[in-house]
Amino acid sequence: MLMEDYTTLDFDIAPVGTSRLADVDFSNLAFGKVFSDHMFVMDFEDGEWKRGEISSYGPMTFSPAMMSLHYGQAIFEGMKAFRQTDGSVSLFRPGANISRFNFSARRMGMPEVPEDIFLQALVEMLKLDHEWVPSNPDSALYIRPFMFATEAHVGVRPSQQYRFCIFTCPVGAYYTKAVKVKVEMHYTRAAHGGTGAAKAAGNYAGSLFPTELAKSEGYDQILWTDAATHTSVEECGTMNVAFVLDGKMVVPNTSDTVLSGITRASAIALMKHAGVEVEERKVTVQELVEAADTGRLTEAFGLGTAATVSPICTLGLPDSDWDLPEMSTWTIAPKVKSLLDDVRYGSGEDPFDWNIPV
Ligand SMILES: *Cc1c(COP(=O)(O)O)cnc(C)c1O
Numbered sequence: 001m002l003m004e005d006y007t008t009l010d011f012d013i014a015p016v017g018t019s020r021l022a023d024v025d026f027s028n029l030a031f032g033k034v035f036s037d038h039m040f041v042m043d044f045e046d047g048e049w050k051r052g053e054i055s056s057y058g059p060m061t062f063s064p065a066m067m068s069l070h071y072g073q074a075i076f077e078g079m080k081a082f083r084q085t086d087g088s089v090s091l092f093r094p095g096a097n098i099s100r101f102n103f104s105a106r107r108m109g110m111p112e113v114p115e116d117i118f119l120q121a122l123v124e125m126l127k128l129d130h131e132w133v134p135s136n137p138d139s140a141l142y143i144r145p146f147m148f149a150t151e152a153h154v155g156v157r158p159s160q161q162y163r164f165c166i167f168t169c170p171v172g173a174y175y176t177k178a179v180k181v182k183v184e185m186h187y188t189r190a191a192h193g194g195t196g197a198a199k200a201a202g203n204y205a206g207s208l209f210p211t212e213l214a215k216s217e218g219y220d221q222i223l224w225t226d227a228a229t230h231t232s233v234e235e236c237g238t239m240n241v242a243f244v245l246d247g248k249m250v251v252p253n254t255s256d257t258v259l260s261g262i263t264r265a266s267a268i269a270l271m272k273h274a275g276v277e278v279e280e281r282k283v284t285v286q287e288l289v290e291a292a293d294t295g296r297l298t299e300a301f302g303l304g305t306a307a308t309v310s311p312i313c314t315l316g317l318p319d320s321d322w323d324l325p326e327m328s329t330w331t332i333a334p335k336v337k338s339l340l341d342d343v344r345y346g347s348g349e350d351p352f353d354w355n356i357p358v
Contacts, residue, residue, distance in 0.1 A: 010117045011042065011052035015128060026134050029172035031306070032142070036132040036168045040121040043150070044111050044162040052117065054125055057167055063152035067159040074201035075104040076146035078305045079262075081126055081168075081358065083135040084346030090355035091143075092344050094122055096262045101145060104198035109158040110147060118145070121166055126358040129168060138173035140344075142306070148201075174306055178313035178327060179220040181236055183285055184210060185318055189235065190257035191227035197256045204238065211237070219316050221302075225285060226257065233283045239302030239310060240264035243283060244332045246296050250279045263303040263340070266354070270339040273351050276332075288315065292322045300324055301333045309337040 016037045024034055035057045042052030068074045079097040081089055098119060102112040122143065126133070133141040145166045149159030187210035190196020195203060207222070214222050221237035233252055235241055240261040242251045249271060254260045268278050291297035292315065302310035311333055315322045327333075342348025346355065 009124065010114075010120060011040070011054065011124075013124060013128070014053060014055040016056045019131075021131055024132075024170065026136065026139075026170065026172075029134065029139065029170055031171050031174060032169050034170055036129040036141070036170065038125055038128050038168075040125055040164075040166040042113075042117070042121075042164045044164070045160075047160075049111070049114065049117070049164075052121065052164070054121065054128065060163075062150060065152035065154055066149065067151050067153055068148035070154070071149070071156055071159075072200075072202045073108050073110055073149035073159055073162075074146070075101065075108055075110065075148075076144060076199055076201065077101045077104075078199075079143045079145075080140040080305055080344070081133055081143060082140050082344045082346070082355075083133045084355075084357075086346060087135075088346075088357055089126060089130050089133045089141075090344075090346060090357045091122060091126070092356075093262055093266065093354045094119060094356055096265075097145070100199065100260065100262070101147075104200060105147065107195055107198040108200050110149070110162055113147065113164050123356075123358050125166060125168065130358070132168065132170050134170045134172065136172060140171055142169045142171045144169070171306075174308070174310075178311040179237075179302070180218065180314040180316065180321075181221045181223040181312050182214040182217065182219040182316035183233075183288075183318060184214070184222045184224055185230045186210075187213075187222075188227040189222075189224040192256060194257070197254070197259055199259065207238070214316075217316075219314075223315065231284055231286065233285060233288065234258050236302040236310075236312065239304035239307065241300070241302055241312075242267070242332075242336075243288070243297060244299035244330075245287070245291050247298070248277055248279055249332050249336075250281065250283055252283045253280045261303055261305075263305055263308065266340060266343075267303055267309075267336045269352060270343070271332075271336060274335070274339060276335070285317070289317055289322075292317070298325055299330045299333050301336075303336070308340060309333050
């Protein structure tokens with residue numbers, strides 16, 4: 001999607017009188033707990049989107065019969081804006097998040113949000129709240145667009161009213177400790193024909209109990225396997241996953257049971273651009289067990305917007321835990337992280353013109 005010049009706004013802007021910025025300790029940001037001054041709200045009613053507004057971040061009031069609470073029509077996105085090394089602010093691949101949002105909307109029987117209004121809202125929010133974009137290393141402004149059914153109605157059918165919102169959170173470096181993951185042989189995140197490829201709220205609800213169970217067994221996250229046979233690896237927690245097998249970066253392919261991550265796609269494109277071979281294919285649990293036994297599995301990591309690259313230190317395989325080699329010996333994961341950071345923070349090349357300056 002191209003950003004077009006626009007002279008008129010498709011929504012209203014009511015800036016806050018007093019910013020809360022002075023109350024924020026930017027050297028100590030808890031992830032997702034601090035919210036910037038403004039949010040965007042736009043309602044869908046009578047078959048169309050009404051005029052939206054950027055105004056003060058704050059609570060909302062709804063009917064107890066609001067359909068999203070009962071039947072779960074709720075979707076979201078997660079994206080980031082970065083303080084560039086030259087001091088300016090850029091959005092990273094917003095068009096990719098906007099199209100994925102509308103993919104999720106279609107799958108959940110919800111109306112699509114017009115792409116131009118979506119992008120305009122992001123840009124105007126960031127102009128208003130540009131001082132909320134942190135400049136500490138590894139920090140960013142996390143952006144959360146979401147939509148949910150708002151009609152008050154009891155009875156299962158698509159809602160006729162929706163609210164689309166965007167708020168933002170300044171975030172510091174994410175959870176960088178290497179994680180222990182349990183290869184899940186019973187519970188399932190996504191099945192063929194289901195909603196796993198959509199960023200639908202219910203997908204996360206369904207993963208909470210199995211993840212808590214894994215935590216009670218000493219793991220941090222789940223390595224999800226295919227629903228039918230639990231023989232191939234799909235995702236790690238709420239991230240995509242990659243392995244280094246025989247020195248090669250291997251990434252499970254996407255399908256309707258794997259969410260098509262923008263970090264994953266960007267990592268693959270940047271590695272290939274840097275001349276590194278990447279394989280996208282089915283990865284089986286058996287293959288990981290054998291590679292681990294023979295020392296050919298040397299790195300494993302999650303890929304996602306929140307954590308970027310999340311190293312895995314231990315695989316909880318069906319029969320035993322297996323520890324990966326010391327992270328100081330890894331080469332691929334650090335390269336992925338630095339190539340992504342070079343683009344996102346403007347400290348290096350942006351070979352695919354992914355950054356959209358605001
Ligand atoms: C959001 C998400 C990802 C990662 O997507 P990014 O676009 O890289 O942030 C991967 N898997 C699941 C289940 C997700 O919800």
